[in-house]
Amino acid sequence: MKKTVSTLVASAMLVSGLTACGSSDTGGAADKGGAAAGKDEAKPFTVSLRHVQVRDDAKLRLKLLEDVAKRMEENVPGLKVELEGVEDKVNRFEKLPAEMAAGTPPTIFDLFGGTDTQKFVKAGRLLDLTPILAELGLKDKFLNLDEFTVDGKIYGLPTAGFVEGVFYNKKIFKDLGAEVPKTWEEFVAVAEKSKAKNITPLAFASSDAWVINMLMNTLWVRTAGAESVNGFVAGTKKWTDGDVLDGFKKFETLVKSGYFQEGNLGLKYAEQQNKFRAGEAAMLFDGSWANSAVVDPEKSKIANDVGFFNFPATGGKGDGLINGSFSNGYGFSATLNDNEMKAVKEFIKIMYSEEMQKRQLKESGFLPALKISDLSGVNPIVGEILKVANAKQFPAFDSVIQAKVREALEVSMQEMIGGKATAEQVVEKVQKAQDAANKESK
Missing domain, CATH: 3.40.190.10 (Periplasmic binding protein-like II)
Known part of the structure; x- marks a missing residue:
């Protein structure tokens, strides 16, 4: 282990x-x-x-x-x-x-x-x-x-280790009367409270597609377990399986509910950190490496009000795990x-x-x-x-799956954010790419 x-x-x-x-x-x-x-x-x-x-x-x-x-x-x-x-x-x-x-x-x-x-x-x-x-x-x-x-x-x-989780603005949470969420339902409730106060719930920039898949990777591991990733490559698990789809549908909920930063498909990675450290977003899902930027008093308006938590439980096989390696x-x-x-x-x-x-x-x-x-x-x-980071860790999916599958996932997730694909359509496209990649590797 x-x-x-x-x-x-x-x-x-x-x-x-x-x-x-x-x-x-x-x-x-x-x-x-x-x-x-x-x-x-x-x-x-x-x-x-x-x-x-x-x-x-x-x-x-x-x-x-x-x-x-x-x-x-x-x-x-x-x-x-x-x-x-x-x-x-x-x-x-x-x-x-x-x-x-x-x-x-x-x-x-x-x-x-x-x-x-x-x-x-x-x-x-x-x-x-x-x-x-x-x-x-x-x-x-x-x-x-x-x-x-x-x-x-x-x-x-x-050169370094990392974990991926949720940075949050402690002042905004206090003003909202919100606690650090422990479950998916509590997470959505915090997002809804933020939106109701005209505060962006989640700082997010998806022009760089790998940024999307940080959160997406955590969501489907929450619902389907960390072993799902090796299962895709081995052919023992499918992207279209119900527990995997559940993670994608949760991401789709965040999109349809308007919880992400407005216009995020046109924004590069740095823009989500800029939004968060300007004090204009309640939360930011990012890697631990972002901490220096969000607490730098010369760059951040919220340098003394930043906290960090592991993504909440969804009731799935991967609850409590954290993406880190x-x-x-x-x-x-x-x-x-x-x-x-x-x-x-x-x-x-x-x-x-x-x-x-x-x-x-x-x-x-x-x-x-x-x-x-x-x-x-x-x-x-x-x-x-x-x-x-003391939680049990799982590696990023792109250190395991084939490049063509990663590319298919990136394109499909951007289509979902742009309203051109449903969660079901995304997993179907990615599974087709997985089948082809597995066949090539034999």
């Missing part, structure tokens, strides 16, 4: 003498001195580092990565790190797969776990990190490496020369130090991938999120 983020962070804090903080010394005076001494004689070489920190809300993470690259260059004689920023969806579904097929991936690159990692391992394109982690003393420092582990070997490293991180090319290997090891030592992991948590709100011994200085909302 997967260990949850909060349980492991808490346990890490109880252990005295934790050695993870030692890795934060990477790039200290001794290392820099040695690098400087040999820099004149070192032959210059370049490594490519593909990242996805290109959105406006990723500037702090980009700066962190730039600092990592700078320290790598200081510590490895002759090294030049060439940073390349690519939009995450373009990298994951277009550029990286094409490079993997051609055998020309970057040296270091943004990588998803699950089916992405399994596919690239099968093609022989990913570096086996198992001996490197042992050499660097890092293997036991990670909270969870399951999604990057194939046949007992580790092929990628998560360590599914996004970095992978490394399987074909490295000696200099490139030195650069990769240096990247791992610096990026996966307690110093950088805590900095990432404080600046960007991303839950750490490593066991952190000191959480001082972290915003209180993180404590609320970690408490919620």
Whole structure:
């Protein structure tokens, strides 16, 4: 069973003498001195580092990565790190797969776990990190490496963990006389109260279709259980089954009742956070990574009034579960020369130090991938999120199902929001795509 983020962070804090903080010394005076001494004689070489920190809300993470690259260059004689920023969806579904097929991936690159990692391992394109982690003393420092582990070997490293749930405006809830909802019926009642007061119940932007499927994934897992996702791929479960359809019909209720942000089909992801932090929406379903944006006093009017809760129970098999995992991180090319290997090891030592992991948590709100011994200085909302994250977790559906099925779901859900498809029509279209994908994979 997967260990949850909060349980492991808490346990890490109880252990005295934790050695993870030692890795934060990477790039200290001794290392820099040695690098400087040999820099004149070192032959210059370049490594490519593909990242996805290109959105406006990723500037702090980009700066962190730039600092990592700078320290790598200081510590490895002759090294030049060439940073390349690519939009995450373009990298994951277009550029990286094409490079993997051609055998020309970057040296270091943004990588998803699950089916992405399994596919690239099968093609022989990913570096086996198992001996490197042992050499660097890092293997036991990670909270969870399951999604990057194939046949007992580790092929990628998560940069952070996440959970998906509901941020809420505590002041609006108080003014409405509303409590944190525990059931679907209570959730709908809060939404209706908000609407009656001309307050947007749910900040929501659906031009980026993956945003829709964060909430949709949670809804059908609530009604049909987490095992439904693997069942779709195995052919033992259908999208048209009654318990799965129930989740889609609940989403349809939210659409038809007017609980989502007006004009959301024309809005990009950042707009839902903007709406919420402006104090104009009661709730926001989003990933834990959004916490830094909604509690930033320079950007948010509600910085001191934000809470977080797990999506309420629906009476289904998946009640109480939370969508969370360590599914996004970095992978490394399987074909490295000696200099490139030195650069990769240096990247791992610096990026996966307690110093950088805590900095990432404080600046960007991303839950750490490593066991952190000191959480001082972290915003209180993180404590609320970690408490919620103690629930049993399930992975995001797109780490399991085929790409063509995900695409069909995205298109169909946008059609539902636009009034062009019913819940029944959506699941029928997605099941057709699933049947075709399963047939292709046999």
